[in-house]
Amino acid sequence: MRRIPLHLALLGWTLVTGFPLLWAAISALKTDREILTSPWSLPESPQWTNFARAWTEADIGRYFLNSVLVVGGALGLTMLLGALAAYALARYPFRGNRFVYYLFVASMFFPTFLALVPLFFTVQQLGLLGTHLGLILVYTAFATPFTIFFLHAFFRGLPSAVAEAAFLDGCSHAGVFFRIMLPMARPGLISVAIFNFLGLWNQYLLPLVLNPDPDNYVLAQGLAALSTSQGYRGDWSGLFAGLTIAMLPVLAAYVVFQRQIQAGATAGALR
C-alpha cells in the first residue's frame, strides 16, 4: 500500500480548502457568544435570522445586487465589444491591423497599479466617479484586451467557406458576424466569458479606488468595509452570514457547471 501517503495528502488538502469554508458557513448559524467562546463547536440552535440581518441591515443584499449589475453589465459589454474587435482584426486585412492588435494586447502585461492614479482622475473628470456606469466602462476597458487576444486566434481558425456563401446570398458584414461567425465561435466565447466573469467578480482594487460611495459598493467592497470598520457593533454572526451569502451562490453554481468552469478558466489562462 505505497499509495497511502498520496491519499493522505489529497485528503489533507481537501480539508485545507474545504474546511475553512464549512467553518464560515457553520459560524454563520451561531450566536456571537458561541463564535467568541468556542470557535470549533457546532451551533446549539441554528440562528437563521443572522442571514436576514446580514442581507438587510448589513446591506449585503444591496451590495450583492450592485455586484450583479456591474459585473453583468461589464461582462455583456466586454463580450460584445471584444468579439467585434477580435473578429474585425482577425478576418479583415487593413492598413494598421497589426498595430491596433498590439495596441490592445501589449497592455495585458502592464500592472494595473501603474494606471491607478491617472485612471482615478480620468474617471473623475468624466463625472463617472462613484457610478456604476463608470465601473462598467472601466471593467470593460480592462477586460477587452485579453478577450480580443483569446478570440482573435479563435476567429482565425474558423472556416471562411460558410461566410463566403452567406455573402453570396446577400448577407451583410454585420449579418455574417452575428448570424454565422458568432454562433460558430460559441465554445471560445463561453471559455472567455467564464474567465472574464471570475476576474471581474473578483475585482477589488478598481472598485475600491473608483467607487467610493457606500450606497454603490460592490460585494467585495461591502464585505471588506464591514469586516474592517468598527462601526458594525461587533456583529460577528452577521459578518459570517454575509460571508456565507457571498460564497454560497458561486460555489453552488460551480458544483453544477464545474467541468465548463474548470475548462473555461484554464483555457483562458493558457492562451
Place this chain on the structure above:
Amino acid sequence: MRRRGLGFVACALLPALLLHVVFVLSPYAQAFYLSLTDWNGVAGQARFVGLDNFRQLGSDPLFLAAVRNNLVLLLTLPLGTIALGLFLATALKFGSRGGRSGVRGARFYSIVFFFPQLLSVAIVAVLWGFAYNPNSGLINGGLRALGLDGLARSWLAEPGLALFAVLAVLIWSGVGFYLVLFSAAMDAIPREFYEAALLDGAGQWTTFRRITLPLLWDNVQVAFVYLGMAALDGFALVQIMTVGPGGPDGATEVIGLSLYRNAFTFSRFGYAAAMGVALFFGTLVFAVLALRAGRRERVELA
C-alpha cells in the same frame, strides 16, 4: 474575406478602441509623466521635479520594506504554489493502484481543490482574517482543541509571522487553479511514455523528473509568470487582513499598498505614480528573466 467592409470594421473596432485609449492606454502613458512631477491633486499645481520622486523612493523606509516583502513573496509564492500544484496533480493522476487511471474520487478532489479560486479576493481575505483571529479564530481554536495551546499565536500581529500568514493564504487560494492546469496538461501526455519508463524500471521520482516535468515545462513557465505577477501585488489581502494595514511595523507592507496610501490618503499623486513606474519596471525585469530562464531550460531538455 471580401474586399470592402471597411465601414463594418470601423464600427466593430471603434467602441473597444475608444474605451481602451481613454481608460487604459492614456492612464498608463500619463503615469510616466506624473511620476516626474510633485502633483498633489490640485489642478495646475504640478511642478516638474525630474527624478526626485525616485530618489525619495530609495530612502523611504516603508517603501523599501514593501519592496523587500514583495521580493520575499516573489521568491516563495511561485515555488510554493507550483510545487504543491504539481504534487497534488501527480497524486491525483498516479495515486491509483494501476498507477495510470487516476485516483478514486479524483473528480471530487479536483472540485474541492478549485473552490478558493472562485472566491473573490476580498472574501478570501475576510475569511482568513477571521481564521487567524487570535482568540476565536479557526486556527488557534484548532490548536487548542488538539491540546497544542503553546502553538497558538496572534498570527497577523507578530512581525515575524504576519507576512508568512499572508503568503499561506495566497498559496491556499492559488493552488487549485494550477493543479487543474497541470492536470489538464498531464492528460495530454501519451500513456506509452509512462509504460516505457515502467518497463525500463524507472521509479516514480525519475519518471516525474524525466517525463512529466519536461513535457509540462511550458505550463510551469506560464504559471511562474502569473504567480510572479501575483507576488508583486498582494494588495487586497494585506489591505483587508493585516493590522495597520501593512503592519505590524511594515512587516506586511507591499508596493501596491504604499502606492494606494500615498495617492488616496496623502494626495501625493506624483510620488505614488513614481511607485507605479518602479513596479512596472520591476514586473518587466521579472517577466523577461523568467521567460529567458525558462527558454534555456527547455533547450537543454529537448
